[in-house]
Amino acid sequence: MLVNLMRISRREFGVVTGGTFVSVALGAACRAFEKDQLGGEDGRINARPHADAKTSATGEHVLGLDPDRDAILHMPPKAAPGPLPLLVLLHGASSHGERMLERLGTAGDDAGVAVLAPDSRGATWDAIRGGFGPDVRYLNKALEKVFQMVAVDPARVAIGGFSDGATYALSLGLINGDLFRRVIAFSPGFLVPGTPHGEPRFFVSHGRTDDILPINQCSRRLVPELQKSGHDVTYHEFDGKHEVPPAIAAEAMAWLAKKD
16 A cells, blocks of 8 residues: 555654755655544545536636636647646645746647646645645636636546645545546655555656755655556656756656557
């Protein structure tokens, strides 16, 4: 069971990083979870693509669900006809959806992927610091709206993210594998416990010299456990730090957009 994956204590992680926590993410990164389930909700998302939806959205716009921290829907300018691949793309700690779209660059557009980039309700995603709840509810509302505006291919609905967002994407991806058939994790830290559903596939990348979430304590432990649990994992290590290189972003988007 993956619910016990990545039981790394805060003290152990501090030793690895020299005792310096340089972001909100590190307060929880690679730490131990003493319970089999976090308190709060179960992390399940109920929204589903509509079989009769027609794509009406174009360009880039804010969903208008929250006056302070909302979500941006970015549509590829040259989308292929028919249902589109959709990526829910989650930012790192103390960031926002617009910054995450900047990280992705043109990779989503080049692959013809629609991207939903939400803001977390707080400084980072709810289950990173406590339990599933407000972020899951907001993601459900955002997806319900997007599924009304965009014809989405159910086989190519993905969740992904960077840093804390990658940790959250891995966790929600496993819990909602019947919705998110594909999961993209750029430099994840750990896995939040939850009850898995479905059989999602994974794309994971990590910089070999990452000094924020060290690869040995994170992806080099996560990926083998995912594989041992029977998941299909595409894994790339690269010469770099805590980042998303353009070539990695492009490969991840092509992996998502592929029909198979």
